[in-house]
Amino acid sequence: xxxxxxxxxxxxxxxxxxxxxxxxxxxxxxxxxxxxxxxxxxxxxxxxxxxxxxxxxxxxxxxxxxxxxxxxxxxxxxxxxxxxxxxxxxxxxxxxxxxxxxxxxxxxxxxxxxxxxxxxxxxxxxxxxxxxxxxxxxxxxxxxxxxxxxxxxxxxxxxxxxxxxxxxxxxxxxxxxxxxxxxxxxxxxxxxxxxxxxxxxxxxxxxxxxxxxxxxxxxxxxxxxxxxxx
Numbered sequence: 396x397x398x399x400x401x402x403x404x405x406x407x408x409x410x411x412x413x414x415x416x417x418x419x420x421x422x423x424x425x426x427x428x429x430x431x432x433x434x435x436x437x438x439x440x441x442x443x444x445x446x447x448x449x450x451x452x453x454x455x456x457x458x459x460x461x462x463x464x465x466x467x468x469x470x471x472x473x474x475x476x477x478x479x480x481x482x483x484x485x486x487x488x489x490x491x492x493x494x495x496x497x498x499x500x501x502x503x504x505x506x507x508x509x510x511x512x513x514x515x516x517x518x519x520x521x522x523x524x525x526x527x528x529x530x531x532x533x534x535x536x537x538x539x540x541x542x543x544x545x546x547x548x549x550x551x552x553x554x555x556x557x558x559x560x561x562x563x564x565x566x567x568x569x570x571x572x573x574x575x576x577x578x579x580x581x582x583x584x585x586x587x588x589x590x591x592x593x594x595x596x597x598x599x600x601x602x603x604x605x606x607x608x609x610x611x612x613x614x615x616x617x618x619x620x621x622x623x624x625x
Contacts, residue, residue, distance in 0.1 A: 397470055397523070397543045397560045399499040399602060400430040400452070401512070401613070402437060404520060409447065409494070412520055413439070413569070418446045425449070428612040430495075431605035432466040438541055439492040440527060441573040447494075454542035455530040456481045462530070462538070471526055471542040473561065473585035477578055482542070485526035487578045492569055493523040493543055493560075497613075499602055500595075502555045504619055510602045511555055512613060513595045522569055524561035524584065550590040562588040 403426050406419050417439070430436050435449045453465030458480075468481060476482045497514035498521065515521060527541040545558040552559040561584070563569045572584060597616040601607040 397498050397500070397545060397558075398432070400436055400493075400495040401428050401497045401499070402426060402430060402494065403428060403496050403610075403613070404494075408520065413447075413494075413522075414445075414566075416445050420447070427608055428610060429499075429602055429605060429608045432469045434605075436541075437494045438525060438527065439494070439569075439573065441488075441490045444570075444573045448539075450491075450527060451538065451540040452542075453540055454481060454485070454526065454528055455538060455540045457484075457528050457530055459530055462532075465540060468542050470545045470558075472558075473544055473546045473582070476526075476544065476585070477582060482526060485528050485542075486581055489527050490572055490576075490581065491525040491527045491541055492563060492573065493521075493525040493541065495521045495523065497521065498523075498560065499598070500552070500555045509619060510598050510600055511595045512598045512615075513552070513555075513593050516592060516594045521560070522563040524563055524572055544585060546585050546587050549587040549592070551593050551595060552587075555595065559587060561585050562592070564588065564592065 433453050436452050438448055438450050452469055454468040455462050455465050471482045476486050497512050499510050501508040501510050524544045525541045530538045532538055544561045546561050548559045602612050
C-alpha cells in the first residue's frame with residue numbers, strides 16, 4: 396500500500412531528472428510534506444508527457460455515479476489490474492507517472508503502527524507508475540484523478556509492509572510507460588524495485604494527521620527498541 400506522499404523539491408531538480416522539455420507552471424511549485432488521499436499531487440500523463448499536471452489522488456472511474464469511493468482507490472494492485480472494472484481501461488491507455496520525493500508507510504509494532512519515510516537512496520525523486528481517469532461531475536465539470544499501482548515488496552520494504560509502489564527507475568522506463576504500449580507489455584513492468592534502491596527511517600506520528608504539513612515530518616527518529624516487537 397502507499398497511503399501518504401511527500402513532494403518537496405525544486406523545478407531544477409524535476410527538469411534535471413525528467414527532462415528540460417517538461418513544461419512546469421510559471422508559478423511556484425505547491426510543496427507538501429504530507430499529501431493525503433483525495434488531495435492533489437503532481438503527475439505526468441501519457442496523453443501529454445511534456446507537461447507536469449496536478450490530479451486528485453484517488454481514482455474515480457469515468458462511469459462512476461459519484462465520487463464517494465475515491466479514497467478507496469488510491470492504490471491499484473498490479474494483480475488483476477487488467478480485469479478490474481475500475482482499472483482495466485486506464486491500464487491500457489491512461490497511464491501516468493506520479494512524482495514524489497518520498498512516501499510513508501506504517502510498521503505494526505505490537506498494538507502500535509509506527510510511520511516510516513521511504514525515499515530513493517540516490518537522492519533522486521520517485522517516479523511511481525500510476526493510472527488515471529476523467530469523471531464528469533453532475534454539474535458537467537471534468538474531474539481528473541489517479542491511483543498509484545502497487546506490487547509485492549522488495550527486500551527493504553518487506554520489513555514494513557507486504558506492498559510497495561511500482562517504481563520507474565530510468566528515463567527509458569518512464570518513456571516506455573507513457574508511450575503506446577500493449578497491455579501485456581505494461582503488465583510486465585509491474586514488478587518490485589531492485590533491492591538496495593530505497594532508504595527508510597522512522598518519523599514522527601504527526602504524519603498520521605493530514606493537517607500536519609511541515610519539515611518536522613521528515614526528521615528521523617530512532618528505531619523502536621527490539622522488545623517492542625516481542
